[in-house]
Amino acid sequence: MNKFSVNLTINDIPVTVPEGTTILEAAKKLDFRIPTLCYHEDLCVAGNCRVCVVEQVGAKALVAACATPVAEGMCIHTNSATVRTARKTIIQLLLSEHNADCTKCYKNGNCELQNLAHEYRVGEHVFIDLINERRLTIDDLSPSIIKDDSKCIRCQRCVRTCHDIQGVSALAVAYKGDHQKISTFLDHPLVEVVCTNCGQCINRCPVGALVEKTNIEEVWDAINDPTKHVVVQTAPAVRVAIGEELGYDPGERLTGKMVTALRRLGFNSVLDTDFTADLTILEEGTELLTRLKKVLVDKDETVALPMTTSCSPGWVKFIEHTFPEFLPNVSTCKSPQQMFGALAKTYYATKKGLKAQDVCVVSIMPCTAKKYEANRPEMRSSGYKDVDYVLTTRELGTMIKQAGINFRNLEESHYDSLMGDSTGAGVIFGATGGVMEAALRTVYEIVTGREVPFKNLNILPVRGIEGVREATIKIEGCQPEWGFLEGVEVSCAVAHSLANAKKLMEAVKAGLVNYHFIEIMACPGGCLGGGGQPIPTSAEIRNKRSQAIYNEDAGLPLRKSHDNPEVKILYEEFLGAPNSHKAHTLLHTHYTPRKRY
Amino acid sequence: MLDVQKIIEDVTQVYGKSRTALMPILQAVVKERNYLEDKEMIAVAKALDLSPAEVFGTASFYTFLDTVPRGKYCIRVCKTISCHMAGKDEIIKALEDTLRIKVGETTVDKQFTLMTANCLGWCHKGPVMLINDEVYPELTPQRAIEIVNGYRRENAG
Numbered sequence: 001m002n003k004f005s006v007n008l009t010i011n012d013i014p015v016t017v018p019e020g021t022t023i024l025e026a027a028k029k030l031d032f033r034i035p036t037l038c039y040h041e042d043l044c045v046a047g048n049c050r051v052c053v054v055e056q057v058g059a060k061a062l063v064a065a066c067a068t069p070v071a072e073g074m075c076i077h078t079n080s081a082t083v084r085t086a087r088k089t090i091i092q093l094l095l096s097e098h099n100a101d102c103t104k105c106y107k108n109g110n111c112e113l114q115n116l117a118h119e120y121r122v123g124e125h126v127f128i129d130l131i132n133e134r135r136l137t138i139d140d141l142s143p144s145i146i147k148d149d150s151k152c153i154r155c156q157r158c159v160r161t162c163h164d165i166q167g168v169s170a171l172a173v174a175y176k177g178d179h180q181k182i183s184t185f186l187d188h189p190l191v192e193v194v195c196t197n198c199g200q201c202i203n204r205c206p207v208g209a210l211v212e213k214t215n216i217e218e219v220w221d222a223i224n225d226p227t228k229h230v231v232v233q234t235a236p237a238v239r240v241a242i243g244e245e246l247g248y249d250p251g252e253r254l255t256g257k258m259v260t261a262l263r264r265l266g267f268n269s270v271l272d273t274d275f276t277a278d279l280t281i282l283e284e285g286t287e288l289l290t291r292l293k294k295v296l297v298d299k300d301e302t303v304a305l306p307m308t309t310s311c312s313p314g315w316v317k318f319i320e321h322t323f324p325e326f327l328p329n330v331s332t333c334k335s336p337q338q339m340f341g342a343l344a345k346t347y348y349a350t351k352k353g354l355k356a357q358d359v360c361v362v363s364i365m366p367c368t369a370k371k372y373e374a375n376r377p378e379m380r381s382s383g384y385k386d387v388d389y390v391l392t393t394r395e396l397g398t399m400i401k402q403a404g405i406n407f408r409n410l411e412e413s414h415y416d417s418l419m420g421d422s423t424g425a426g427v428i429f430g431a432t433g434g435v436m437e438a439a440l441r442t443v444y445e446i447v448t449g450r451e452v453p454f455k456n457l458n459i460l461p462v463r464g465i466e467g468v469r470e471a472t473i474k475i476e477g478c479q480p481e482w483g484f485l486e487g488v489e490v491s492c493a494v495a496h497s498l499a500n501a502k503k504l505m506e507a508v509k510a511g512l513v514n515y516h517f518i519e520i521m522a523c524p525g526g527c528l529g530g531g532g533q534p535i536p537t538s539a540e541i542r543n544k545r546s547q548a549i550y551n552e553d554a555g556l557p558l559r560k561s562h563d564n565p566e567v568k569i570l571y572e573e574f575l576g577a578p579n580s581h582k583a584h585t586l587l588h589t590h591y592t593p594r595k596r597y
Numbered sequence: 598m599l600d601v602q603k604i605i606e607d608v609t610q611v612y613g614k615s616r617t618a619l620m621p622i623l624q625a626v627v628k629e630r631n632y633l634e635d636k637e638m639i640a641v642a643k644a645l646d647l648s649p650a651e652v653f654g655t656a657s658f659y660t661f662l663d664t665v666p667r668g669k670y671c672i673r674v675c676k677t678i679s680c681h682m683a684g685k686d687e688i689i690k691a692l693e694d695t696l697r698i699k700v701g702e703t704t705v706d707k708q709f710t711l712m713t714a715n716c717l718g719w720c721h722k723g724p725v726m727l728i729n730d731e732v733y734p735e736l737t738p739q740r741a742i743e744i745v746n747g748y749r750r751e752n753a754g
């Protein structure tokens with residue numbers, strides 16, 4: 001114990017907590033919930049909304065519970081008449097500046113302000129409505145995000161998210177007083193600034209001021225169009241989070257029920273992004289080995305190491321803006337979503353006797369950046385837009401509800417064939433460190449002919465929640481053709497959330513560290529904490545989803561990407577070999593340097 | 598020509614390349630030319646490893662750090678209660694008439710911008726206006742026009 005204990009009472013109940021605890025945390029310990037808006041456990045304290053006010057006996061004014069540390073002998077009341085009146089007034093004041101058009105609002109039903117207005121029964125407007133007096137803009141130009149200032153309560157969670165978690169600061173607080181607003185540089189639309197479309201701000205916005213741009217109606221239209229063969233793919237992290245949209249506790253694995261639900265929604269074929277995750281491992285693993293050979297054997301100085309992963313479109317956009325000089329280091333592999341789209345309109349279409357233009361590809365992603373990615377001009381290898389529509393996990397939840405499906409009672413079923421098989425290695429793509437682990441499982445075996453030397457294939461050093469993790473794996477007993485790797489210690493690093501990615505890349509740039517392979521995921525926890533996942537998010541929720549992912553991996557019969565039977569067939573019948581010419585045309589891409597300023 | 602790089606260098610000599618240097622740099626730029634251009638905010642962001650949004654956010658907070666083009670002379674008439682009671686509306690009207698612009702606008706010759714400001718701390722001698730750094734208390738509409746004419750002459754001479 002290096003911290004002193006502090007004794008206080010909350011609503012006359014004594015409690016002892018470590019020094020530095022806030023009143024909010026101490027109350028939570030006693031199971032008293034204090035309402036909050038600007039507070040978010042992932043972020044630093046802002047203390048600007050004041051709905052968390054409580055009464056401290058002896059103090060002149062009410063104090064903000066989220067921003068006030070406990071003190072010895074404090075007597076706190078969280079629900080006195082003064083507190084209730086103050087809170088109600090604060091909510092009414094917030095609403096007087098708010099476009100409270102709940103029935104038309106995207107966040108209707110999942111809005112922290114609406115919940116508080118309901119809880120405190122705010123009733124009629126007490127204050128003059130100022131909403132028309134404010135300078136307000138709606139930015140709906142991004143394919144990923146809609147920013148509606150008329151819904152913003154200026155809690156600044158998004159500003160803190162974009163700065164503290166992502167190191168991007170696309171958003172800042174601008175102007176002051178009644179003109180204060182959350183703004184990009186000169187109020188440019190989000191598509192024109194450094195925003196990575198990661199959606200982390202959406203995950204933390206308490207109201208409807210930042211939401212995804214929805215494509216639900218387009219997807220229903222496609223399903224109802226008899227000329228279209230609509231294929232759906234589901235990303236690894238969706239299966240462990242969709243339950244949260246449908247009333248389950250975080251961490252439920254619902255793969256089989258989700259597949260059945262998708263079939264009931266009317267998709268013609270339910271396939272798996274995990275299939276192309278396995279494919280990514282073969283393409284990216286081969287690319288890594290080729291790069292290593294070129295550097296170590298051919299001494300080719302044009303080849304860039306460390307190689308970084310490319311499956312996170314938030315990371316790709318970030319590096320394009322922030323470290324364009326490192327673009328040659330980014331794997332040329334498309335993300336699994338885009339590999340899937342390119343194959344669905346070529347390989348799959350041919351196999352099914354369909355024309356590419358009649359296949360419509362829908363993705364269910366934990367991610368808002370995937371919406372942007374699908375709209376990139378490079379992503380048209382099939383001759384058409386490879387992925388037509390991207391829905392977030394949240395949007396899928398909405399569709400299941402709209403369809404009136406009783407999810408809990410659904411039987412489980414399997415993905416359809418051709419591109420529906422997956423291994424545990426594909427599943428763990430959804431967690432930070434997962435791509436690294438999956439790649440090592442395959443690369444090590446290609447090179448040595450033996451399985452990675454970790455118990456049950458679990459490469460624990462790359463798992464976990466630290467922002468940046470490192471691991472080395474020594475290659476011994478190589479197959480003859482990989483002799484040049486004998487004794488080489490392959491050194492790897494893993495980072496999640498862009499602020500950590502920035503730190504890592506700055507260290508690489510400064511020459512402080514030397515890696516061969518780096519995995520980066522834009523979102524905290526990896527895709528399982530993605531900007532399209534159910535709201536709310538917290539470390540605890542992300543941890544539960546992560547456990548579910550690793551359990552799913554452990555429970556699968558096949559756990560190495562190169563064992564995926566449908567991937568083998570794909571190479572035999574269509575692509576030839578990893579990194580073949582055809583694979584390059586369909587599955588690889590290039591990047592665009594962009595301005596940071 | 599305003600040399601923003603030189604200003605950045607001078608200020609960071611004193612304050613280092615941290616956020617502390619932000620306000621002094623912005624103030625120095627505005628001192629030279631009354632407002633901040635986009636490219637200057639970008640240059641400052643680069644130098645201090647901030648995002649342009651953060652620089653813009655800071656600049657837009659301060660009434661005196663303008664981010665839109667301003668004339669050579671910025672006229673700011675106090676609009677707060679004491680000056681309001683003392684007749685700030687007539688002053689503004691007189692200025693609008695003589696300059697042929699509305700509040701918030703800049704004359705075509707880029708000489709004058711007319712703005713309002715919150716209390717300038719001269720409430721006992723209102724109505725009051727500020728032209729760049731110069732305070733002009735106890736105004737009458739006639740007096741305000743004369744002052745502006747003084748600037749016009751100074752400029753022509």
Ligand code: SF4
Nearest residue numbers: 101102105111207208
């Ligand atoms: S943000 Fe919340 S309170 Fe505001 S209109 Fe939408 S649902 Fe209603």
Ligand code: SF4
Nearest residue numbers: 162195196198199201
């Ligand atoms: S989407 Fe990500 S990068 Fe863009 S503003 Fe939100 S948090 Fe920042």
Ligand code: SF4
Nearest residue numbers: 152153155156158205
């Ligand atoms: S956009 Fe959302 S998160 Fe950002 S300040 Fe407004 S209400 Fe808060």
Ligand code: FES
Nearest residue numbers: 038049050052066
């Ligand atoms: S939650 Fe405490 S001030 Fe906003």
Ligand code: FES
Nearest residue numbers: 675680717719720
């Ligand atoms: S009210 Fe005008 S200076 Fe104070």
